[in-house]
Amino acid sequence: MKLIIAALAVLILAGCESNMNIEQTKKELMTVDRAFCQYAIENGRRAAFEKFMADSAVIYRPGQEPFAGHDAIMTLYPPDAPGKLTWDPYFAEASGSGDLGYTLGKYEFSYIGEDDKKQVATGHYVTIWKRQPDGSWKYVFDTGT
DSSP states (O other): OHHHHHHHHHHHHHHHHHHHHHHHHHHHHHHHHHHHHHHHHHHOHHHHHHHTEEEEEEEEOTTSOOEESHHHHHTTSOTTOOSEEEEEEEEEEEOTTSSEEEEEEEEEEEEEOTTSSEEEEEEEEEEEEEEOTTSOEEEEEEEEO
8 A cells, every 4th residue: 555655656746847847948948039039139130040040940931931941041131131120928838858849929020111210010929949959949940920
């Protein structure tokens, strides 16, 4: 009987540890997504999308073919691209293994239009993140509407 109670206790504690790990991973994803945005503000979109990109990254943009891999993604962000992009995640989910997850959030892109007036486009995005061998998180997929 004592053995059964001990086994149940181990299973319950293991389940709690797993849930705690998932919650910690969700926090990590929110943190890395916010760091991604902050890096973009401080260093530009091009530098941020390059720094946080996994080797196998893909970006979807409405009405366009997917941009797969470093060189294709960099065409989206020329060094002199005008405008300011900011975003903020409001939700994260993580796999039980802790190596994959996603964030959902809102973004704002502001720029000066042809009429010399500030234009603002807003929307929602999803970014899928994969933990790298060094423990860091890199995006493997990004899209917005």
